[in-house]
Amino acid sequence: MQMNPFEALADPTRRRIVEALRCGERPVGEIVDRAGVRQSGVSRHLRILHESGFVSVRPDGQRRLYALRPEPFRELDAWLAGYRRLWEARLDRFGAALEERRGDRGATKKEPRK
């Protein structure tokens, strides 16, 4: 399937699975309990997470233990780093103001009427 980290985390079920692994490795069965989808679905999501580098597997008897791997998180962090100046208060110079530029953001509530 070959997904990049953003696509891999775009699915809420996959994010739940990742969070279920935050505190260490777990067998599929335990993940199923927290994922909110059937075992077959979890298995497919785990495959995607594995292919995108988010998890590792190791056999343990008839079970398979999944665990998080650091690489894709590092990758996300590196990407974010390129935008860090957006929020790491560098508002002292007006270059920042040029980029931040009046947060309207409530554009939906804008236009009291027309």
Place this chain on the structure above:
Amino acid sequence: MQMNPFEALADPTRRRIVEALRCGERPVGEIVDRAGVRQSGVSRHLRILHESGFVSVRPDGQRRLYALRPEPFRELDAWLAGYRRLWEARLDRFGAALEERRGDRGATKKEPRK
């Protein structure tokens, strides 16, 4: 549409748009040149990015200038922070080893022997 930051960035075209705005605000036309999709597509992606908080808009004559907003980036950073211990070399204690757990990742090439 209501997208969370991960879904918003899952689309490659939207990531290209975000990158096009890294160095400051731009009108839609310039973004179209870099996005690789037609103007109507860019407009729709900009709407999604706006609804998810990634960009702000301000009118400038007959054009509209889009710019990045910091909030969703902060949000992503906060999420990532919960996993930072995965890669911020805290391998000095074996608690980390429990979680990192032998990066197999090349599960295909796994286990030269054991």
Place this chain on the structure above:
DNA sequence: GCGATATATTCACTGACATGTATATACACC
């Protein structure tokens, strides 16, 4: 007013993906 330019929206299509059910594979234990 009119025409031209910039951007947004509607419509129809298509492809991808998440899901469940059912089935297959792998391993453990007897």
Place this chain on the structure above:
DNA sequence: GGTGTATATACATGTCAGTGAATATATCGC
């Protein structure tokens, strides 16, 4: 061997998101 449990895969289905073409809206200059 056989039976039971744990996990993976195949198949069919429905939904949704990204796309382009065409159209609508807004703003400028005259």
